[in-house]
Amino acid sequence: MMRQKFFYGVTVMSLASLSMLFGCSSSPFHSSTDSQELSPSGLTILNPRTEPGTFETTRDLKPIDPPVVLAEVKDITGNLTEVHLQIENSSVRVPMTRVAGTTWRGKLTDRQLQTLAINGKTLKYQGTIHARNDRFRKTASARIEIRVKAPQVEVTG
Secondary structure (H helix, E strand, O other): OHHHHHHHHHHHHHHHHHHHHHHOOOOOOOOOOOOOOOOOOOEEEEEEEEEOOEEEEOOOOOEOOOOEEEEEEEEOOOOEEEEEEEEOOOOOEEEOEEEEOOEEEEEOOHHHHHHHOOOOOEEEEEEEEEEEEOOOOOEEEEEEEEEEEOOOOOOOO
């Protein structure tokens, strides 16, 4: 009888452990911050974001804070040869460089920000971060929203 209870307890504990390992979102193999899975192709872009959240300009359309785009780019099959941001329906293309580990960073120039800003408006643009590797010539992309806010400037004269 004691042996049956012990066996039953071990079985229940084993099943509970397997359940947590493979079926629970709190498993150590799942990221709690990223809902995206790694791509089976080996090239994945995760957590695209802007810092600050909205790119704001001064009255002369200069950035208040540096307009930066960041993303985690993971590639297990080859060397990354290019990562860049392309803003839809515009000519704005921002090259990105690796800053640490898998983190890539792009900074909009003053001219690029001026192209996107409109007097007295906060506009939302859709952009796509593209990545390409050299080994298998694979590509990946991730969508990102870019917000640009410009103050109202009165024209006199």
